[in-house]
Amino acid sequence: MIRLATVQFQPVYRDVDANTAFIVNAIANTDADVIIFPELSTCGYFFVSRDEVGGVAESVDGPHITAITNAAHAANRVVVCGFAERDGDNLYNSAVIAGPGINTRVYRKTHLFYKETLCFDEGNTGFFVVHLPHLDCNLGVMICYDWRFPESARTLALQGADLIACPSNLVTHIWRMAMPVRAFENKVYLAVANRYGTETNTGEDVSFNGQSAIYSFNGEVLTSANAEETVTLISEIDPSATRNKQFNSINDIFKDRRPESY
Amino acid sequence: MIRLATVQFQPVYRDVDANTAFIVNAIANTDADVIIFPELSTCGYFFVSRDEVGGVAESVDGPHITAITNAAHAANRVVVCGFAERDGDNLYNSAVIAGPGINTRVYRKTHLFYKETLCFDEGNTGFFVVHLPHLDCNLGVMICYDWRFPESARTLALQGADLIACPSNLVTHIWRMAMPVRAFENKVYLAVANRYGTETNTGEDVSFNGQSAIYSFNGEVLTSANAEETVTLISEIDPSATRNKQFNSINDIFKDRRPESY
Numbered sequence: 326m327i328r329l330a331t332v333q334f335q336p337v338y339r340d341v342d343a344n345t346a347f348i349v350n351a352i353a354n355t356d357a358d359v360i361i362f363p364e365l366s367t368c369g370y371f372f373v374s375r376d377e378v379g380g381v382a383e384s385v386d387g388p389h390i391t392a393i394t395n396a397a398h399a400a401n402r403v404v405v406c407g408f409a410e411r412d413g414d415n416l417y418n419s420a421v422i423a424g425p426g427i428n429t430r431v432y433r434k435t436h437l438f439y440k441e442t443l444c445f446d447e448g449n450t451g452f453f454v455v456h457l458p459h460l461d462c463n464l465g466v467m468i469c470y471d472w473r474f475p476e477s478a479r480t481l482a483l484q485g486a487d488l489i490a491c492p493s494n495l496v497t498h499i500w501r502m503a504m505p506v507r508a509f510e511n512k513v514y515l516a517v518a519n520r521y522g523t524e525t526n527t528g529e530d531v532s533f534n535g536q537s538a539i540y541s542f543n544g545e546v547l548t549s550a551n552a553e554e555t556v557t558l559i560s561e562i563d564p565s566a567t568r569n570k571q572f573n574s575i576n577d578i579f580k581d582r583r584p585e586s587y
Numbered sequence: 588m589i590r591l592a593t594v595q596f597q598p599v600y601r602d603v604d605a606n607t608a609f610i611v612n613a614i615a616n617t618d619a620d621v622i623i624f625p626e627l628s629t630c631g632y633f634f635v636s637r638d639e640v641g642g643v644a645e646s647v648d649g650p651h652i653t654a655i656t657n658a659a660h661a662a663n664r665v666v667v668c669g670f671a672e673r674d675g676d677n678l679y680n681s682a683v684i685a686g687p688g689i690n691t692r693v694y695r696k697t698h699l700f701y702k703e704t705l706c707f708d709e710g711n712t713g714f715f716v717v718h719l720p721h722l723d724c725n726l727g728v729m730i731c732y733d734w735r736f737p738e739s740a741r742t743l744a745l746q747g748a749d750l751i752a753c754p755s756n757l758v759t760h761i762w763r764m765a766m767p768v769r770a771f772e773n774k775v776y777l778a779v780a781n782r783y784g785t786e787t788n789t790g791e792d793v794s795f796n797g798q799s800a801i802y803s804f805n806g807e808v809l810t811s812a813n814a815e816e817t818v819t820l821i822s823e824i825d826p827s828a829t830r831n832k833q834f835n836s837i838n839d840i841f842k843d844r845r846p847e848s849y
Contacts (some may be wrong), residue, residue: 435848439837451848473840475737475772476849499771503808506768509761510737544764575701578735586697586713587738 326561327460329488329514330357333537334555335522338369341381345389352396352403352404355557358460360397361518363537364434364469364492367393370405371440371524371531374411377443378416382409385421385431394423403457405466405518407492415446420466420492426458435477438470440555449477452477456486462564465513469493472500472507482511483579487564493519494533501536505544512570513576514562515540519555542567588823589722591750592619595799596817597784600631603643607651608807614658614666617819620722622659625782625799626669626696626731627680629655633702633786633793634671637678640706644673647693649684656685663687665719667728667780669754671707682687682728682754688720697739700732714739716746724826725751727775731755734762734769743774743776745841748827755781756795763798767806774832774840776824777802783815804829 337343344367352360364370367389368381383389390408397404403424410419410431418434418441433448434441446473454465465481467489470476481489489507493500500517508515521535538549539560545561571577593614599605606629614622626632629651630643645651652670659666665686672681672693680703682694695704695710716727727743729751732741743751751769755762762779770777783797800811801822809822833839 332588435845436843439835447845470838470843472597473772474844475741476844476846480849481735499806502764503768506765510765511605542681544761573701574667575704576732581698581699581740583709584738587742 326562327359327462328559329356329359329516329539329562330355330557330559331361331516331518331537331539332557333363333519333521333535333550335520336363336366336369336538338524339381339387341367344368345392348406349392349396351557352393352400352402355402357402357559359403359405359462359464359488361490361516362404362406362492363518363520364494365409366492367408368532369524370494371526372444372525373440375416378409379411382411382416384411385429390421394421394429394561397424403427403464405490405492407468416444417448418445418468420468422455422464422466427455432468434468434471436470436474449473452484453478454481454486460564463560467491469495471511472503475507475510478507478511478513478515482513486513487567488514488516488562491515491517495519496520496531496533498534505540505546508540508542509544512542512567514542514564514567518554527571588825589621589724590619590821591621591778591801591824592617592819592821593623593778593780593799593801594631594819595625595783595812596796597655597758598625598631600629600786601643606630607654610668611654611658612656612661613819614664617664619821620666621665621724621726621750622778623778624666624668625780626754627671627690628754629670632784632795633788634706635702635788637706640658640671640678641673641691644671644678646673647691649706649769652683656683656691659686662834665689665722665726667754669730669751677708679707679710680730682730684717684726684728692717694728694730696730696733698732714742714746716743716748722826726769727751729753731757734765737769737772740769740773740775740777744775748775749829750776750778750824753777753779755779757781758793758795760796766800767802767808770802770804771806774804775829776804777807
């Protein structure tokens with residue numbers, strides 16, 4: 326069993342120092358093996374131009390992300406944390422994956438939502454799974470609107486993910502119907518770390534709806550948050566329990582697939 | 588707007604004459620443009636060998652299926668009805684699609700559930716969409732356990748389905764979480780015609796849980812049945828309302844897909 330945490334909070338809009346301090350503190354003080362933070366945790370969400378994002382973005386070896394990955398190693402905890410990434414002239418809505426026993430990796434959001442398309446480049450990492458050797462856990466990451474496409478979680482699960490981390494800044498409500506289905510249709514754990522609060526830019530408000538949750542591989546809600554609270558959710562999960570996709574004496578949800586028909 | 592009906596009933600186990608009479612009568616007396624019947628409506632469900640299915644199977648131009656397709660034409664209604672199909676030495680868990688303005692088609696179930704694997708051959712038609720010219724409706728069919736695979740509804744929707752008919756003999760309950768998600772993740776109407784009752788074979792019982800439903804393209808339940816009742820559900824739907832997959836000024840759930848990442 327491993328202890329999985331998702332942190333729900335309200336990042337301070339455009340204040341990377343303050344958010345990084347919050348994240349580093351949460352890593353040090355959360356008794357968990359894996360900790361998931363929301364999308365764009367370091368900087369807030371609602372940007373409407375590349376210039377705006379450029380002001381808060383940094384590379385994965387920049388000072389704030391380094392502070393976060395150092396905190397992960399110092400606490401011996403695997404961290405998944407959303408941030409605005411700069412890579413040369415490119416800008417990505419990314420999540421860093423860092424901690425004991427693994428090389429630091431970055432997932433770049435595949436499906437961009439709304440005005441993110443004005444700010445970020447489409448992710449070019451694709452979906453991938455990171456094996457966490459000391460936890461015997463295969464971790465995949467998708468970010469927020471990626472959930473809307475069943476192909477995202479499916480691709481991760483077919484690559485062997487036991488656990489999908491979903492750093493999010495969710496603004497609609499239908500995700501709460503879909504996330505448990507994403508979990509059970511792939512028989513994987515799914516951890517949604519959502520933020521809450523409202524941000525305003527160019528006269529437009531965007532409100533995030535919290536309700537972060539950890540779903541078991543059968544779609545059950547193991548733990549969930551309210552719509553507006555700073556809270557850390559923790560569940561004990563058994564990654565190895567996801568790997569046998571057989572559910573009766575004959576059927577197996579992966580072996581029964583017929584990709585030639587899709 | 589078109590009138591869409593799903594018929595929930597309890598087929599008489601192995602009595603093809605009685606079930607066909609029920610179906611033909613329902614076609615004549617249901618005021619709808621499209622009528623969906625459950626999986627294996629003509630013969631019942633729980634067979635455990637090819638010999639058993641062979642005793643109730645017939646080709647699409649056999650007498651009972653001909654009676655059903657004739658009834659569809661006579662009533663000027665499109666019918667989707669599950670039956671056990673014989674094609675030479677092959678046996679399929681199929682649905683006939685017949686009615687005004689279209690050539691009769693057969694969909695053969697792609698994903699076989701449990702002991703169906705002992706009785707039927709895997710479907711070889713793939714998923715396809717039938718254009719109903721007089722209704723301006725693009726109809727796709729998946730059968731029961733096909734729902735378990737997001738690829739089924741996705742494949743139909745990407746082929747242009749406005750409406751997915753899902754003749755079913757559902758025995759678990761998680762489908763009720765997934766079906767509305769199948770509808771809204773593809774922005775299609777989805778009609779589940781389930782049966783109810785229990786069948787016993789070789790000392791094993793299989794119980795079907797009714798609760799047939801028609802879902803709108805946003806996942807809303809337009810109408811639904813109880814777990815154990817013979818009932819015809821009817822909804823008025825607008826197939827053309829499904830075709831614009833854009834949901835804000837920027838995002839479109841189909842154009843936003845990135846198949847190179849799946």
